[in-house]
């Protein structure tokens with residue numbers, strides 16, 4: 001079967017009849033959107049999944065009778081394209097070779113790639129062609145890029161609006177940072193799309209004759225249980241001047257502190273072993289505490305020095321055992337004698353954790369030395385149990401009797417007051433690498449523009465929106481609540497890249513996860529810009545206020561931007577018609593950022609009736625069970641795959657192997673299986689003619705009742721966006737029934753079943769149409785229909801009364 005010819009034939013037909021172009025009308029609408037692509041490479045099979053799900057969803061709703069708008073834009077904003085352009089300019093052979101061999105970019109085009117916009121434009125066209133070739137039912141009249149003048153006016157309006165509401169603030173806050181680019185980084189800027197989250201450590205400073213020995217901890221409350229300090233004798237530390245104090249810390253720590261706005265001066269290198277056996281003074285009680293050697297202490301973690309709380313920290317308990325038993329060879333015989341009386345100090349009581357929690361768990365897990373990987377797990381287990389259920393014991397003085405979860409912040413405050421604490425921020429999941437290759441750090445950015453996502457009222461409003469929203473699959477709902485709770489101020493400006501200038505501070509550009517949160521509203525306006533009915537350069541804040549809020553006098557605004565009052569009112573009417581967004585589709589990786597920001601910004605900028613209605617999240621696509629990546633060399637460009645296998649077999653293969661949140665698997669056997677199935681359906685349909693259905697025999701009533709069953713099941717799956725399930729019903733579930741029916745009618749030597757078969761196949765093909773639109777149209781035509789399958793009504797009912805007796809009879 002020539003799949004490409006069939007693809008082209010129907011794509012041409014859809015485009016000629018403007019089938020996917022949607023304006024407002026009297027029908028009920030559905031506004032279906034999906035995260036727009038960042039055009040810095042061609043799309044591969046993996047990208048195809050989210051867009052295909054969105055397209056199936058749109059096509060299904062269209063057949064259900066809704067007026068469906070499915071638009072597309074292109075996100076040019078950000079730094080990765082800029083980085084690529086710089087590498088092309090520097091004649092980076094690895095990148096250029098990649099463009100040539102992997103992406104098949106013609107050489108004369110690559111030459112232009114030193115200019116960032118040329119890269120974006122090239123892949124923009126490439127991605128768009130791929131979307132058309134996949135048969136996506138997009139209204140292309142609304143296409144835009146985020147560097148179009150009209151879009152920039154829109155983003156300026158958004159930013160001024162947020163600032164007026166005090167939701168954009170200036171301040172000093174920590175951000176993920178690329179030291180090479182001198183730019184904040186977000187998920188889009190990192191290798192492997194890692195979100196640069198950070199961990200906050202409390203530094204507690206112990207005193208060694210005036211020199212500070214800082215330890216970094218996630219559990220400052222355990223200061224009351226400290227018995228000694230750990231240092232790694234193999235590590236070369238540094239004596240540094242931190243503002244006005246002298247500290248001992250690892251070189252990595254010194255570097256981190258510098259990015260956190262501390263003035264750092266390195267005095268000299270010192271060996272960790274020099275400190276073993278020395279005594280420091282604890283900040284809270286002047287007790288003398290010995291420094292002991294431990295190999296589990298890592299120099300790139302915290303300060304490279306930690307306090308030891310053997311009653312509650314399994315690492316500490318085990319390391320202390322290793323010291324006291326003489327197993328740790330860095331200990332002299334004198335010291336060995338002196339430390340025999342160090343015993344764990346219990347300072348938290350938790351039901352079910354035993355007298356000495358760390359001892360209990362170390363023994364239970366059979367841990368025998370401090371480099372045992374099981375210690376991580378043991379630590380996590382105690383940490384969370386003590387955090388939620390632990391009560392502080394009497395030796396914690398003023399905090400005794402309190403829960404850890406309640407007292408944690410108070411204790412932090414108290415240590416700060418006795419001037420012995422500091423904060424150290426570190427990237428979680430290190431190393432996080434920028435796309436330029438440099439290792440990212442946490443930087444305290446001062447006098448920068450931040451979206452105030454820590455604002456409680458704002459968070460609450462977003463929680464309300466999430467509560468009312470459909471989320472598919474619903475199991476992912478708690479993740480959104482968690483993200484909202486931990487979100488804090490987020491830098492929303494960048495120094496370099498493509499995009500819109502911050503309207504009141506033209507040195508800065510609006511960051512890419514800040515200019516991509518309410519653009520669904522812009523799809524209404526972009527149609528009029530593209531038709532040249534409004535001039536993007538003329539758009540004003542008053543224009544947007546009118547279109548989105550109905551504020552101000554339309555005649556006056558229309559006059560100012562040189563359009564008629566009627567045209568302006570038409571735009572407003574169209575906005576009111578299509579908004580709110582009925583479904584937002586995206587991959588799972590956008591849950592902690594884009595999807596949450598999308599809701600936050602909508603609740604900030606739009607009245608409640610225009611808040612988003614639904615979010616649909618999908619997992620990724622694996623290639624033969626493995627993650628797809630350039631380095632694995634297992635990426636198949638989408639357009640290449642379409643040419644090789646046809647659009648519909650690809651669409652079905654990426655949908656049939658997994659429900660929404662699971663990872664789908666793509667492999668050649670699966671795609672061949674799908675192709676064979678579709679081809680055999682095509683052959684079957686070729687043989688049957690539409691004939692009048694005569695009086696129904698019992699087996700006719702039975703098979704049509706089964707067909708009604710099928711239609712109900714498929715519709716139910718579709719409404720829950722359980723596409724894998726729906727596809728299985730359509731493609732495979734009916735085969736055995738059909739076999740049985742054919743056998744039965746053959747034994748009765750009936751010749752009048754063509755009409756029944758025609759009805760069965762017609763309904764199955766209509767159900768298949770959102771999934772495999774090209775082959776469905778082809779078969780639909782073969783079945784003798786003149787109207788398009790995609791324009792036919794969804795067969796919720798097959799027009800036959802469901803007959804339970806016929807099913808019972810047949811079962812007998």
Ligand SMILES: [Zn+2]
Nearest residue numbers: 178181434436
């Ligand atoms: Zn960088």
